[in-house]
Amino acid sequence: MASVLIAALTLVPILALAWQAAQGSEGLWSHLSRHVLPHALGQTLILMAGVGFLTAAIGTGIAWLVTAYDFPGRRSLEWALLLPLAVPTYIIAYAYLDMLHPLGPFQSAIRAVLGFDSPRDFRLPDIRSMTGAILLLGLVLYPYVYLPVRAMFMTQAANLVEVAHTLGTPRRHILWRVALPLARPAIAVGVSLALMETLNDIGASEFLGVRSLTISVYTTWVTRSDLAGAAQIALAMLVLVVALITLERWARRKQRYSVSAQRARSMSRQPLKGTARWMAMGLCLLPVLLGFVLPASHLAIEAWERFQFAGLSARLVTEAWNTFALSALATVAVLLCGLVVAYTARLFPQRGMQAVHRMASLGYAMPGTILALGILIAAGGFDRWIGRMIKDGLGVDPGLVLIGSGLALGYAYLARFLAISIGSVEAGLSRIPRSYDQSARTLGHGIGGTLRHVHLPLSRAALAAGGLLVFVDCMKELSATLLLRPLNFETLATHLYGEAARGTYEEAAIAALAIVVVGILPVILLARVGRGIQ
Known part of the structure; x- marks a missing residue:
């Protein structure tokens, strides 16, 4: 019953959205469909198409290079290529807007070299554009493709490559004729995750001048105070999410892959020589430099200069504590609920529990703005009802x-990141033989005792990894926090968003750097897991 109740919590925002959208007048919907949705939908589709192509090209290309070839720095680059995951999309937009500002360090250095004195004499094209948004989001989100594709390349049996060679396929054609067809499921999954993050983005799109559906939802509610209109746009976004998931599954509907029952051998890496080895190194190093090193270095320099000038403000300390406390409490709640759902599915592996499991994981597929708006509607209705009762x-x-x-914000974190917790707990429980459960029962332990004395001790590593991922995601979450935070309550993410929206970039450098530093922790975890499968 507890698992069903937890899973039902993820459906409440969708039902609340549908109810609120139905309250809008016919004239309101016609206005949205004529003047708001076409432009916002067009911008969103262009952004998603560009980011999808860029992440697929970068992620697949570098995954093949580090798997199939040997060149200087390859071992370090294998994990360094994950570092852009530590930089949220809104932070990379914030950093590059500051770096590439006409009066910023990059353009100022170019003018000094060329002998120009003023931005009127020379300035680069404005990064606030659709092209800029696609490039920056692609540089941050390509690891979503790199991770699964590299894992697929590494686990493909070496005899597939050998058979291709035997049939006369040159090594330079192995990627196109053998590896890529086998890696299509991994590419599809990685691109779909990157597109989900693109659809969820609110900070980078707004900073870079792209009026996506997410921005339209936020401005319709906050700026125009039109909750019904925001709900209708959010439902349109939800349709887009469902279409994206359906398309990804349809593309893989007839694809089945298997390897030999014997232990698969990884393909041998071909050493590169001459110019080719340095070109491969440069191609792999470029996304790390642009997606992590440059923005992180700029944030570190700006944060240090700000600290020397004004120290660490009491306001920033308060916001850091708000972020830590809120994320920690939400992580505990998410782990407990994930443990209940995953453990119930282990005890009762019937088909009905599988449906409950999928329903509980639904929130992770929804952009934070949609989820937050649905919770805002439901929580507002509950607050009005309980207020009348008490009054x-x-x-x-x-x-x-x-x-x-x-509590509404904590609810949003729970619904959004419950899938991470469930997956982590299931990964830990799956390694425990069911014979352990039977042995504990014969020793007189019930369900609770078996969980406490057997499953929890053996699943500590998986629980810790899931808790770390949930904690960092809560810290970085912007869209839900913007909509649901209490009055006069700020986190590091909302502080950065407010300062960047006002154009005072130097004020937010410390907050941005703190988020990036904490975001490196799950990257280290992923790198250790990746080394374990080599």
Whole structure:
């Protein structure tokens, strides 16, 4: 029953969105469909198409290089290529806007070299454009493709390559004729994850002047105070999400892959010589430099200069504590709920529990803006109802119980990141033989005792890894936090968003650097896991 209740919580925002959207007048929908949705949908589709192509090209290309060839720095680049995952999309946009500003360090250095004195004499094209958004998002999101594709390349049996050679296929054609066809499922999964993140993005799109569906939802609600219109746009986004997931599964509907029952041998790496080895190194190093090293270095320099000038403000310390406390509490709640769902699925592996499992994981497929808006509608209705009850009974107005206390924001984190917790717990439990459960029962332990004395101790590593991923994602989450945070409550992410929106980039450098530093932790974890499968 607890698992069903937890899973049902992910459906509440969708039902609330549908109910609120139905309250809008016919004239409102006609206005949105004529003046708002076409432009926002067009911008979103162009952005997703560009990011999808770029992430697929970068992620697949570098995965093949580090798997099939040997060149200087390859071992270090294998894990360094994951570093852009530590930089949220809104932070890379913030960093490059500051670096490439007409008065910023990059353009100022170019003008000094060329002998120009003023931005009127020479300036680069503005990065605030669709092209700039596609490039920056692609540089951050390509690891979503790189990770699964590299894992696929590494686990492909070496005899497939040998057979291709026997049939006369040159090594330079192995990628196109053998490796890529086998890696299509991994590419599809990675690109779909990157597109989900693109659709969820709110900070980078707004900073770079792209009016996506996510921005339209936010501005319709916050700027125009039109909740019904925002709900209708959010439902249109939800349709796009469902279409994206359906398309990804349809593309893989008839594809089945298997390897020999014997232990598969990884393909031998071909040493590169001459110019080719340095070109391969440069191609792999470029996304690391552009996606992590340059923005992180700029943030470190700006944060140090800001610290020397004004020190660490009390406001920033408060926001850091808000971020840590909120993320820690949400992580505990998400892990507990994920443990309940995953453990119930282990105890009762019937088909009905599988449906509950899928329903509980639904929130991760929804962009944070859609989820937050649905929770905002549901929590607002609950706050009004409980307020009337308490006021009629006690004569006291309790105010906004869920929204004002931050419980609504915690609910959003729970619904959004529950799938990560469930997956981590299931990964830990799957390594425990069911004979251990039977042995514990014969020793007199019930379900609770078996969980406490057997499963939890043996699953600690998986729980810790899942908790780390959830904690960092809570810290980085921007769209849900913007919509649901209590009044006068700021986190590092919302602080950065506010300063960047005002154009005061130097004020947010410390907050941005703190988020990036914490974001490196799951990257280290992923790198260790990747080394374990080599």
